[in-house]
Amino acid sequence: DGGITQSPKYLFRKEGQNVTLSCEQNLNHDAMYWYRQDPGQGLRLIYYSQIVNDFQKGDIAEGYSVSREKKESFPLTVTSAQKNPTAFYLCASAFTGGSQPQHFGDGTRLSIL
Amino acid sequence: AQTVTQSQPEMSVQEAETVTLSCTYDTSESDYYLFWYKQPPSRQMILVIRQEAYKQQNATENRFSVNFQKAAKSFSLKISDSQLGDAAMYFCAYREETSGSRLTFGEGTQLTVNP
Numbered sequence: 001d002g003g004i005t006q007s008p009k010y011l012f013r014k015e016g017q018n019v020t021l022s023c024e025q026n027l028n029h030d031a032m033y034w035y036r037q038d039p040g041q042g043l044r045l046i047y048y049s050q051i052v053n054d055f056q057k058g059d060i061a062e063g064y065s066v067s068r069e070k071k072e073s074f075p076l077t078v079t080s081a082q083k084n085p086t087a088f089y090l091c092a093s094a095f096t097g098g099s100q101p102q103h104f105g106d107g108t109r110l111s112i113l
Numbered sequence: 114a115q116t117v118t119q120s121q122p123e124m125s126v127q128e129a130e131t132v133t134l135s136c137t138y139d140t141s142e143s144d145y146y147l148f149w150y151k152q153p154p155s156r157q158m159i160l161v162i163r164q165e166a167y168k169q170q171n172a173t174e175n176r177f178s179v180n181f182q183k184a185a186k187s188f189s190l191k192i193s194d195s196q197l198g199d200a201a202m203y204f205c206a207y208r209e210e211t212s213g214s215r216l217t218f219g220e221g222t223q224l225t226v227n228p
Contacts, residue, residue, distance in 0.1 A: 042218040042221050043216075043218045044218075045216070045217075048214075058215065099165050100214070101163055106155075107156050
């Protein structure tokens with residue numbers, strides 16, 4: 001079955017540590033996205049990528065980094081510069097153009113130890 | 114920057130009744146797309162319905178329909194014959210034709226369905 005796989009489901013970070021969240025899709029989508037969701041709030045865009053080896057900052061990119069070396073993969077690194085990383089992180093992918101909707105993974109919950 | 118506003122943080126409906134969730138947006142563009150997503154307690158994001166701004170006809174998907182008022186920049190979601198499984202957080206989202214497919218989300222409306 002085609003879909004988006006995020007791993008791990010739960011992740012814990014120590015102070016001063018970088019952690020990487022994985023996102024893989026087999027839907028042959030061109031574009032991929034990372035969102036952050038805080039309790040009771042909507043989704044905010046961190047980074048997005050429309051093609052391999054290219055990506056753009058979203059609305060809250062500070063303290064995060066990404067790479068897009070393969071079409072299927074768009075990992076997100078939460079760096080130690082992100083002072084409040086506790087949140088639910090959602091990865092999405094889509095065909096670009098038209099009314100094509102974004103499809104979402106099941107999310108990763110990141111907590112601080 | 115475009116903004117999406119959902120003015121109802123919480124709504125409730127009796128099972129089998131109809132409920133309408135509100136959404137307004139701010140844009141100067143003429144070509145764009147609007148979406149409603151559902152997020153149940155499992156936290157999955159599920160597409161409910163989409164609307165192209167160039168289409169005057171309101172989109173419908175089974176029990177879900179929208180009232181799209183382009184001049185008023187309003188995009189409400191109507192759920193008919195509400196079911197217990199409709200209980201979820203509902204997000205309205207906006208996307209420009211030229212934005213690289215990036216979505217702007219509203220803050221969400223938490224829908225409770227009472228038996």
